[in-house]
Amino acid sequence: MSTPQALESGSRHDLRTGASPDAPDEDKFKDEEGAFGYCHSYETSSRYDGPGLRVVLFVSGCLLRCTYCHNPDTWHLKDGTYVSAEQVLRRLGDFAPSLRDLGGGLTISGGEAMVQLAFVKRIFAGAKAMGLHTAIETSGFLGDRADDAFLNTIDLVLLDIKSSDPDTYRRVTGRDIAPTLRFAQRLASIGKPVWVRFTLVPGATDDPENVAGIARFVAPMKNVEWVEVQPFHQMGSFKWKAMGLDYKHHDTPPPSRELVNRVIGQFRDAGCNAR
Incomplete structure (x- = not known):
């Protein structure tokens, strides 16, 4: 069993590996209590991951x-x-106190936060008790695990x-798209506020029909406040090299301003609030 350690501040761009070598595999992790969990780091003063000024907690584990x-250093517990x-x-x-004054709160990201559902739930409940706005960043792949509570x-x-596109989704994630779409539909049915995030990767996700398909799916959902187009970048490529992983995007450039504008325009033309 891992020994509890101090939570580390820092950046999502810091490389952190091997802190808990006896941790279980993320696809076999089960915990009903949530008193302890595995975290990469936390950041303060983010204005990107939800409204207002935010603390962002990056938890470990992703499928x-x-x-x-x-x-990629958040994949494994x-x-x-x-x-x-x-x-x-x-x-x-x-x-x-500062987060409340500045209209912010807590965002939990990853990895995939729902790998450690009980741990994340306990933290969110505590944050709500402090009067903080709460947000989760998720792929939705494990959305079936999330109960109403x-x-x-x-x-x-x-x-x-x-x-x-199911084939594109599997090619870029290794998983099926259906659980994500199912979770999105559930969130729409209960009116849960959502910001959809789409990573624009030249040569991988930028096909006009791929973008149009997301736009058609999202546009009717009244709970989706924003679609955010996130341009691909190389800031994490050093982690792949350091971890001995096969990185397929060494030669992939960031999307041009023209490409970003085209994609934002596709979402707006479909009726989405996009930025």
């Missing part, structure tokens, strides 16, 4: 293997630091929809 992932939810909430409490602790879902 997708996105070919362009900029944080063994690379995360084993920490207590109590410690996380104590640290969050230090920032809570879990969703009630979340004010906003940042939902990554990586493709509309």
Whole structure:
């Protein structure tokens, strides 16, 4: 069993590996209590991951293997630091007054937050008790695990929809698209606020019909407040090299401004609020 350690501040761009070598595999992880969990790091002062000023907690564990992932060191629980939810909430409490004053809150990202559902739920419940806005960034692949009680602790879902085409989705993530679309439809049915995030990768996700398919799916959903187009970047490529992973995008350029504008325009033309 891992020994609890101190939660580390830092950046999503920091490379962190091997902190908990005896951790279980992420696809076999089960925990009903959520008193402890595995985290990569946390950031303060984010204005990107939800409304207002935010603390962003990056938890470990993910079942997708996105070919362009900029944080492959969050895939495995063994690379995360084993920490207590109590410690996380104590640290969050230090920032809570400023976060409330600035209209912000807590965002939990990953990895995939729903790998550690009970741990994340406990932290969100604590954040709500502090009067903080809560947001989760998720692929939705594990959305079937999220019961109503879990969703009630979340004010906003940042939902990554990586493709509309099943073949493209499997090629870039290694998984099926159906669970994500099912989760999106469930969120729409209960009116849960959502920001859809789409990573624009030249040569992988930029096909006009792929974008159009996401736009057609999202546009009728009144709960989707924004579609955010996220341009591919190379800031995580050094992690792939350091971890001995086969990185398929060494030669992939960031999308041009013209391409970004075309994709944003496709979403807007379909009736989405896009940026």
